[in-house]
Amino acid sequence: MAQQIYKSFYGNPQEAWYQLSKAEQDSLLEKVTAARDKVGGKSVILCNSGWSSDAYQFFGVEVFPSIEAAQEHNKLLNELNWFRYLKGFSLLGTEWT
Numbered sequence: 870m871a872q873q874i875y876k877s878f879y880g881n882p883q884e885a886w887y888q889l890s891k892a893e894q895d896s897l898l899e900k901v902t903a904a905r906d907k908v909g910g911k912s913v914i915l916c917n918s919g920w921s922s923d924a925y926q927f928f929g930v931e932v933f934p935s936i937e938a939a940q941e942h943n944k945l946l947n948e949l950n951w952f953r954y955l956k957g958f959s960l961l962g963t964e965w966t
Contacts, residue, residue: 879918
């Protein structure tokens, strides 16, 4: 049976993000959400950390039904050129029981 995969991510918007209009930003975020939904992923939490960190403006956690779903999600994000708009890192893991 496939084990759920948790993805924590930390990021900062890049100049390309700020070059988008508010409507373009909203549209891109909708596509990113649709990509996650398409593979069965769910958002656990998304946090604004810009008020407390000079390293990362936001962070969050998502959960995917399998490693294959997490990998497919990354592929879909690449197709959207998502990583052109933000810089950061992510960490995948499984629940520690």
